[in-house]
Amino acid sequence: MRAIRCKAYGPPSSLVLEEVENLKPKAKEVLVTVKACGLNFPDTLIIQGLYQFKPELPFTPGSDVAGVVKEVGEGVSHLKVGQEVFGFVPYGALAEEVLVPSNACFPKPPQMDFPTAASFLMAYGTSYHALKNRGRLMEGETLLVLGASGGVGLAAVELGKLMGAKVIAAASTDEKLELCKKYGADETINYTTQDLKATIKELTEGKGADVIYDPVGGAYSEAAFRGIARNGRFLVVGFAAGDIPKIPLNLPLLKEASIVGVFWGAFAMKDPKGNMQNSMQLMQWHAEGKLKPHIHAVYDLVDTSKALEEMTNRKVKGKLIVKV
Numbered sequence: 001m002r003a004i005r006c007k008a009y010g011p012p013s014s015l016v017l018e019e020v021e022n023l024k025p026k027a028k029e030v031l032v033t034v035k036a037c038g039l040n041f042p043d044t045l046i047i048q049g050l051y052q053f054k055p056e057l058p059f060t061p062g063s064d065v066a067g068v069v070k071e072v073g074e075g076v077s078h079l080k081v082g083q084e085v086f087g088f089v090p091y092g093a094l095a096e097e098v099l100v101p102s103n104a105c106f107p108k109p110p111q112m113d114f115p116t117a118a119s120f121l122m123a124y125g126t127s128y129h130a131l132k133n134r135g136r137l138m139e140g141e142t143l144l145v146l147g148a149s150g151g152v153g154l155a156a157v158e159l160g161k162l163m164g165a166k167v168i169a170a171a172s173t174d175e176k177l178e179l180c181k182k183y184g185a186d187e188t189i190n191y192t193t194q195d196l197k198a199t200i201k202e203l204t205e206g207k208g209a210d211v212i213y214d215p216v217g218g219a220y221s222e223a224a225f226r227g228i229a230r231n232g233r234f235l236v237v238g239f240a241a242g243d244i245p246k247i248p249l250n251l252p253l254l255k256e257a258s259i260v261g262v263f264w265g266a267f268a269m270k271d272p273k274g275n276m277q278n279s280m281q282l283m284q285w286h287a288e289g290k291l292k293p294h295i296h297a298v299y300d301l302v303d304t305s306k307a308l309e310e311m312t313n314r315k316v317k318g319k320l321i322v323k324v
Contacts, residue, residue: 001019001020001022001023002018002019002020003017003019003094003095003096004016004061004062004094004304005017005018005058005059005060006046006047006057006058008057009047009048009057010048011047011309012044012047012304012309012312013309015061015308017301017302017304023097023098023099024071025071025073025099026073026074026099027073027074027075028073028074028102029072029073029076029100030069030073030079030085030087030100031070031072031073031097031098032065032068032070032085032087032098032100033069034066034067034095034097034098035066035067035068035114035118035323035324036065036067036115036321036322037062037063037064037066037093037094037118037322037324038065038066038118038120038122038123038319038320038321039062039307039311039320039322040122040123040151040152041151041152041215041238041240041311043061043062044308044311044312046061046091047061047308052263053090055090055091059091059092060092060093060094060095060098061091062092062095062098063088063089063093063265064086064088064093064119064120064121064122065088066087066108066112066115066117066118067086067114067324068082068084068085069083069084069085072102076102078107079102079105083107084108085100085105085107085108086106086108086118086121087100087101087105087106087121088100088104088121088122088125088268089101089104094304095324096301096324101269103272103276104269104272106121106279106283109283109287115298115321116293116295119151119293119295120282120293121279122151123152123293123319124155124282124291125264125268125278125279125282126152126155126237126262127152127156127159127213128155128278128281128282129262129264129267129275129278130156130237130262131156131159131160131163131211131213131235132163132278133267133278134235134260135260137160137163137165137210138165139163139165140165141166141211142166142167142168142207142208142209142210142211142229143160143166143167143168143209143210144168144200144209144213144227145157145168145170145180145185146170146213146214146216146224147170147171147214147215147216148170148171148176148177148180148185148188149171149177149179149317149318150215150240150318151316151318152215152238153169153171154183154294154317154318155291156213157169157180157184157185158183159291160184160213161184161186162184162285162291165211166186167185167186168186168187168188168200168203168204169188170196170224171189171190171191172191172192173190173192174190175317176317177190179317179318183294191223196220196223197227200224201227208228208229208230208255209224209227209228209232210229210231210233211232211234212224212227212233212235213235213237214234214236214237215237216238216240216241217238217240217241217244217245218241218242218243218245219241219245220241221247222245222247222251225251226251228251228255229255230256230257231256231257232255232257232258233257233258233260234252234257234259235260236259236260236261237262240314293319294317294318294319295318295320296316296317296318296320297310297316297320297321298321298323299320299321301322301324303322307322
């Protein structure tokens with residue numbers, strides 16, 4: 001089978017498409033013929049050796065997958081050969097076939113096509129886990145989303161509005177913020193032209209944001225934290241800006257605020273029951289027409305490097321899909 005391979009850590013241009021050995025499922029694994037793979041910002045980090053974990057070289061990147069069950073391993077009873085599914089793997093999905101743990105592989109809802117299904121689990125799973133389990137977002141609270149036009153950011157805007165919050169979307173261009181408005185943002189902040197802290201205070205009448213969702217990091221984190229409300233929750237989701245910020249610890253003390261880590265991949269693996277409950281809720285909302293992933297573009301497998309370069313250059317709004 002063909003697969004995108006990372007043979008040495010580096011930029012997207014260093015990836016190659018080549019033939020690799022066919023896969024065979026072990027116990028509690030599902031072999032999936034890949035139809036679509038959703039790209040996520042961590043994919044740009046893992047190929048550079050900059051992510052939380054480093055797969056042994058060479059490896060195949062890609063996490064969000066949708067396809068058809070080709071074979072099931074021992075102990076798998078909820079899926080059968082020929083069934084359309086979607087799921088999540090730490091890496092390996094940018095290929096013609098991938099092995100998916102059975103507890104991270106779900107029947108694809110009939111109303112979802114393969115690109116939509118491959119856009120769904122990581123972005124919405126991360127954001128719902130962040131807002132519900134880690135941020136304890138309540139109806140009537142104010143949610144600030146940084147990097148709000150990206151894959152997880154746009155999902156957070158959409159979910160925050162669905163959960164009854166007032167949503168403030170922050171992004172780097174007016175064009176990106178227009179998309180956020182379409183996904184439910186009540187207010188917007190262009191943090192390249194507006195003072196982030198001052199505008200948060202202005203939009204919340206001095207109170208600050210109850211929950212801050214931060215997948216960006218860098219210089220924006222501290223400025224946003226300075227606009228947090230008393231007893232606020234600051235959700236550390238990722239570092240798309242590249243720099244891991246250092247927050248002065250007197251700030252959470254003065255606001256009696258919490259800095260809360262969000263690692264959906266670990267949650268999905270270590271609490272599969274809780275993740276299943278979240279996933280079922282998300283799929284129900286999608287079936288009801290309340291969630292709709294925004295797909296920025298679709299690339300062929302051979303053009304994976306071009307797709308990841310577009311993501312690295314911050315040109316993507318919503319999700320990128322690689323079709324196989």
